[in-house]
Amino acid sequence: MSTLPAEPHLLVVDDDREIRDLLGRFLVRHGFRVTTAADGVEMRARMAEDRPDLVVLDLMLPGDDGLTLCRTLRAEGDRTPIVMLTAMGEDVDRIVGLEMGADDYLPKPFNPRELVARVKAVLRRAAPPDVAPAPDTAPDAPGEPSYRFAGLVLDPATRTCTAADGTELDLSAGEYDMLLAFVEHPRRVLSRDQLLDLARGRQAIAFDRSVDIQVSRLRRKIEPDPKQPSLIKTVRGGGYLFTPEVERA
Secondary structure (H helix, E strand, C coil), rough: CCCCCCCEEEEEEEEHHHHHHHHHHHHHHHEEEEEEEHHHHHHHHHHHCCCCCCEEECCCCCCCHHHHHHHHHCCCCCCCCCCECCCCCCHHHHHHHHHHCEEEEEEEECCCCHHHHHHHHHHHCCCCCCCCCCCCCCCCCCCCCCCCCCCEEECCCEEEEECCCCCEECHHHHHHHHCCCHHCCCEEEECEEEEHHHHHHHCCCCCHHHHHHHHHHHHHCCCCCCCCCCCEECCCCCEEEECCCCCCC
16 A cells, blocks of 8 residues: 655646745645745756655646646656646646646646545655565565566556566556556456456546556557557557456466
């Protein structure tokens, strides 16, 4: 089970000073340590000074907008969780934000309590699992089994997925959870609702299209040909089917 840091550090990036201040005070009251920034330049400076556990990032910013900043961070290999805020409410904007690497999306106006719930859900998914010490009487007791499929090995103990040549796939917390849900239920059609429950939980308060985005991103990392997926099949009107044979190691 994953747990939150004792006092999660959030970086709130919004060009509206009143919103920054209101959000900052509200989040502090709910047990977070908060730093704020007005634009991408300040965001970079704050992240260099003190790495946050999560970034609350507004989409509409002066200079580089939120999508550009999110895309740049992910291209640099920065996996800091991001919850994106925007006044735009269309699904296409949500989808683009998730495609750029955001972990969740919240349209303005929103209830601050919903933001707290989503931030906590994203932090839980991103946190490493708790590791309990092995009892003295059995120091070499095995942990959770690994899963082997299609030349890959998924290890729940380390939350990693490794190729045959030893290369570790760069999976986000959400992508890992989605893949684990598939390997634990191979050759079974899973609806979007089932995947939400298995991979993210209802605490994420996610919308169904976020499942499609996570599947699309996952396909790009595990499929031999993402344009013609063979490992994760779409079942029209049903959901998704994970086709490989899965072995426990």
